[in-house]
Amino acid sequence: MSNSRKRLNRREFISTALAGAASVGLLNRLAPAKDFIEAAAPVSPAQSGNKMTERKLGKTGIVLPVVSMGVMNADNPELVKKSYELGIRHFDTAFGYMRGRNEEMLGKVFTEMKCRDKVVIATKIPPPGQRDAQKAKEEFLRMADTSLKRLQTDHVDMIYIHDVSAVENVHPAALTEALAQLKKEGKARFVGFSTHSNMAACLNEAARTGFYDVILTSFNYAHAENKELSDALANAASKGIGLIAMKTQCSQYWYREGLSNVEQMYYQGAIIQSAVLKWVLRHDFITTAVPGYTTYEQLSEDVSAGLNLALSSEEKKFLDDRKVKLAMEFYCRQCSQCASSCPKGADIPSLMRTHMYASCYGNFYQARDTYDGISRERGLETCASCDSCRARCVHSISIPKRIDDLKALFG
Ligand code: SF4
Ligand code: SF4
Known part of the structure; x- marks a missing residue:
């Protein structure tokens, strides 16, 4: 070396990692939750009756606001409640997030709020390691049952195979059988997979067969010049697959590694988040995004973006800024x-x-x-x-x- x-x-x-995460507000969940949040909670336009733009999720017929909640990094039930109050209806979690505590938190919150029938819950189950197909199917079904138990519900709206990155893993027989069974038993209304890398090829393969209802995919401003990906997304949407975007704000890599200290201070402004989120949402083939916000400020900002997708002159200027484009080179696109x-x-x-x-x-x-x-x-x-x-x-x-x-x- x-x-x-x-x-x-x-x-x-x-x-270093914690300092970076704290600088973008990711660690505020460690603050004393309720007092901190109520003191910091801004008034959102959503509270005054405005509604976020809504879109239909492909052939599922589900209609969702363009901004949803990626719950992965949040362990604060109050933030989930506030999200619901501000109009968010779709909550994305996974079997593995926080070793199961993420699903448990959502289950507890929705049970307390008695709002299960008003929210759309998605979870992801990892592909089991077994080589034996029957055992893999059984393990997948067992994990799905565990997720339902944690979520305190008899069904989820969407269940995904977690993290598919190779075309040959898009339709593994054991897992497609398991997904079909979950649908048949009423434990999952719709089925799909999530993909972080090699997205275009996986999307095209799913579009070819039509087995899946929904796909959760990485999509953000770092992909602005990736025509192969935007074509694949448009192709999947044209076949009725509902598309949900994740990693929409690129985890703020651009101002943590690519810019000087002075520039980092400048780019920590709220404008970054709204500009890059709107960039994703201005693609009609994306139904909704699941930004992984962890604070009230981030929630309010994301909801505000969903209320008005038009780019302000400042946001346009930000997206056109060559320094931003250069700095995004430091974001791993998972292009493989x-x-x-x-x-x-x-x-x-x-x-x-x-x-x-x-x-x-x-x-x-x-x-x-x-x-x-x-x-x-x-x-x-x-x-x-x-x-x-x-x-x-x-x-x-x-x-x-x-x-x-x-x-x-x-x-
Ligand atoms: S990642 Fe591979 S090439 Fe790089 S130092 Fe390790 S073994 Fe060598
Ligand atoms: S490290 Fe670079 S080449 Fe590898 S997946 Fe990330 S962006 Fe692609």
Whole structure:
């Protein structure tokens, strides 16, 4: 490994990551919840009766406001309640988020609020590791039942296979059988998959067969020039697949790694969030987005974007700013183009996603779970710390630097 790279120790990496996450408000959930929130809760236009733009979710017929809640990073029930009060109706969670506590929190909140029939709940089940198809199906169904129990409901509106990134994994027989069974038994109204990488190919494969009702996909301003992806999204939507966008605000990478301190201060302004969120929502093929907000300010800002999708002159200026475009080079698009660049076979895209959860979201549970999903032969233990790392990002990400960070975290 090159000596020119300074390796952070675990403590340094965690404090850097936490400082970064705190700078974008991701750690406010650690504040004393209720008092903090009520003091900070701004009045949103939604409270005065305005409604967010609504769209139909493909062939499901479900109509949703364009802004939903990605619950992954939130562990504060009051934030969920406030979201509902402000008009949010779709809540996206997963079997693995916060080791199940995320689903449990949602179940408790909706039971207390007696609003289960007014909300749309989506959860994701990870593909089981078993090679035996029957066992994989049974395990998937068992996890789905666990999710329903945690969510205190007899059905979810959408259930996804979590994290599909290869075309051959879009229709695994064991899991499509399990999904069909969940639908038949009334445990899931609609079925789909989530995809973080190789999205265009996975979307096209789903559009080809028509098995899926919905797809949750990464889509954000970093993909602005990715015609293959926008064509695939339009194609899937034209076949009646409901499309939901995640990672819409790119986890703010652009001002954490790409800009000077002065510029970072400038770009921490609220305008960034509304501009990039609106950029996604101005694509009609996207029904709704699930931004992972964790504070009242972020919630209010996201809802306000959903109330008026027109770009203000400031927002236009921001999106046109070359510095913003350059800085977005530091966001890992999960394009998988580095997938075979490590001669030892390390799973670089998954490692880079692990890094994103840790360093940017400050969500070490999710980072750990993502890392645990990488097979042993393709994880950090595989990395031989070569003098000169041959893993290459086709954009501007320093893969060796991020691998060093992960070693500090998990080593
Ligand atoms: S590290 Fe670069 S090449 Fe690899 S998935 Fe991320 S953006 Fe793509
Ligand atoms: S990621 Fe691969 S190429 Fe890079 S240092 Fe590790 S083993 Fe070497």
